[in-house]
Amino acid sequence: MKKILIGTLFSMLVLNSCADESINEDPHSAYTTTAESVVSYAQKSLADYVNTPSVNENNFRLTMQYWQETTYVNESNYDFVNRNVSNNIWTDNYVQVLNNLNKAKELTESYSPTAAEISTWPVTKKNRLAIIDLMMVYTYQNMVDTFGNVPYSQALQLEAFPLPAYDDAATIYSSLIQRAKTDVQSLATGSSFGAGDYYYQGNIAKWKKFGNSLLLKLGIAIADSNPSLAQSTVTDAIAGGVFTSSADNCQLPYQAASPNYNPLYDALVASGRDDYIAAKPFVDFLLANNDPRISSYYQLNEDDEYVGQVVGQPGEVDVFSRIGEFAHEPTHPGTIMNYTEVAFYLAEAAARWGTSVPATAYATAVQASMDEWGVSAVDATAYLAAHPYNAANWKQSIGLQAWAALFNQGQTSWNFYRRLDYPVLQASATAAPEAGGKVPVRMTYPVREQSVNGTNWAAASSAIGGDKLTTKLFWDKF
Template identity: 25%
Template sequence: MKRILTITLFVSALIMTSSCDDGLEELNENPNNPEFVLTNTIFNYGTKRYSDITRDEFNMGRLDLNWMEYFGQTAYADEDRYLYRETSATSIYQNSYFIATEFKTIIDLNLDPETAPIVASVGNNENQIAASRIMLACIFSDLTNFFGDVPYYSYGTDDPDFQALQVDEIKSPVFASQQKIYADILKELRESADMINVEEPVFTKGDNIFNGDALKWKKFANSLILRIANRLKGVDAGTANSAIAAAIASGIMTSNDDNAIQLYETSDANASPFWVAFIGRTDFAVAAPFVDLLKGKTGKYGADPRLFEMVAPKEASINSIKAGDYETSLDQNDYQGIPFAFPVTNLLPRSTYSYMSSKVLRPDFGSVLMEYAEVQFLLSEINNFDQTAYENGVRASMEKWGVPTAKIDAFVANLPAANLENVITQKYVALYMQAHEAWAEYRRTGFPNTDILLLPGESYTLPPDQAAASKLTTYEFKAAPNSTDLPFRIRYPQTLQTLNGENLSNAISKLPNGDTILSKLFWDVN
């Protein structure tokens, strides 16, 4: 890690064994191979890579973005039926630890007395550590929500079960329990928020989430506490409520200006994961259950004006959507979802279903890590389903998507009263393109329910044009064997059987239904 020291020792050795010192001054000056990478560059790479991996076409598009029925596949339906690819589990697992190592490196460079003064040139040392801890909390909350028990790293806790990211000392780390991980993530976020100096930048450049704004990082940490603690309430209300109270007192997101969004560029080389997925392919369209909800055909919320912002008319070509030059229709009949988990989607003409809108399918579409609308839905639930916070959440989501104010006012005025079903269902709409969180909320609450989502064994009636093309009026959702609900988790990567078999076996032994998608996580008690 001490790369400057390594180079210094190398130069010293050359001096001791050479009778000539000509040119030695240049040995430590190679502009094309710097002594070490500054932390702002590592951070920039880490946040982008985290978003790229966890929100791409396979690790979200063919997992929970399908399972939560935001999208359906246009060519085949295996992943829609929960028969996902082993490569997705392997990619999520391995890449999460690779990326976590980048944030640990930032922490180490800021703690090392030799490198700390140098990296302070790109941002406050403690703020860099705090932001890295927050990103580690994001990574490990995703990991444990996907798999259950996983190897875990903590900056501030010396628990012997926290053995991840210590590759020089521990080759086969134990799997920390989900309960321990959740408790420590809350502690890490609390300490991170408290250590941030809001008077100084996190980074002077290279922060493509908040542009170095320390106050926004503090709000993000506190808002993440609400998310994690609210999920914990069903099994440990005391810890959860204490964490929630401290987070609110410390300061949470207060508007869409505080949204945590990984930014992308307009070039293909640095474009959003789903723009990259659509370069030369058209594997996804918006799923019928989600379109039906937005059109008011299902649910109890009426026609949702976000339909026209989130979805393109079915007549819009993929090229016109990518160019952003199609004509937006305000006629609901021009919008139609692709039937979810439909076995013969290849028989459907392209003009019978809608793609996502050009607001989604654009190279600089930002990946949301958390947003103000979610915070308001959390506050509604935390405060016994407060109506004002619930309405604020809907309003914030609509404003983010660019819905006109008059349409927002009309929709909000007709919302049914806040309760668990209504708050979580509207939260589900707001979490469009944030499928990991929507899937976690479904597992925790069971909403949106079967009135909206198509569950295994249920049938769906096709609209006339799709029925005519496929020669089917209805079809049954046939999911993976023994599935009566959405997956509760994904299976551990098979590579772990060789790499860390003993600890893997111990983790699997704690799962109620073994290493299957049928094993619930500890907080999934609905």
């Protein structure tokens, strides 16, 4: 596989709403590079952000009470300001991903094909633009699902809008749905990025499935806020063809050598640090339900037991369980979206709108997770028999099983939690005052936005009901 390039070579203009040229421009940026190379860099950056356990960027494994910190427990207590976490999320997604994808789009549109390419270029160009845009849709959805209203229509236009306004989150969602539909329709048999596409190696059929699965995700997210648009989006997505097995997974195949190994390995092994252990709420849930995945998620402690620490409290490694062996493997794939996630969306769609038999879709989703984590058929069958679908409280059935399944997909799990209100999580007793005694339901805007783009930050904060960890997103209705 082609070497993944790390560093500043493909860094693009910084969208941090700051007028300082030294911050907004990277003197090492190389805008004469190819669209393929910029897409490669953006894909790596996106996978790193989504999969990293770094407390500086992605704390959703802590928020969902899968992991607990050993010594420095600020983030377990929802103190995200101490490390400027929101600033880093903003930079990771707007700068490293969206700005690079936008540059790849510009390079694709301005490219002059060679004589040998000219006959196939129209299809190749359409495919490349559609793939780029699907990744942009995915990233924007992550940003909306994290903050609420965010820069969108004026984003990525630094010269015209150095201080971009924030768009209404529901309006962004409607736009993303239409963009994804157009992208899927644009994909046609032919070439695209080839080996420069680290996710699918240019396979158009797989990108179509990804696009439809992304539509499914978008539709499910707004099920309680815009039921008609949600249902029509989900129906179209299923009809178009979503993921049907793990062979469809969208993931980055990390490498064994630095700097291209999985960020989990970086944090748990290469760093030489012991910063994380199991969290008590999830360990106790797994033990109470005889969940066979526990041996994949965690390691036995020094007493050959699975033990998690109370959320918000420090704890010693080996007294409490370490994170599972999978996270200590440098080449463990970095998930963008996988079949397990999609199967749970299909289960939710079946429960809400009867798109299939709900109990069957639920069982399929649970089985997908069991297969993902290598659980035997006997154990999986026994687990499903002990945890049947409950039609009378389908949100509990799906919410709890999604929590159990999405151990390594923190933000996706957080979305299920906020939408379905299961599991019922309790804030740590030592939680930061900003959390109001609750598990956060959004991230606050970057402090940098407050100081530099203050007018637009204030307008956005007012529009969503306050820039707080407790302010619900537009789609989080109950």
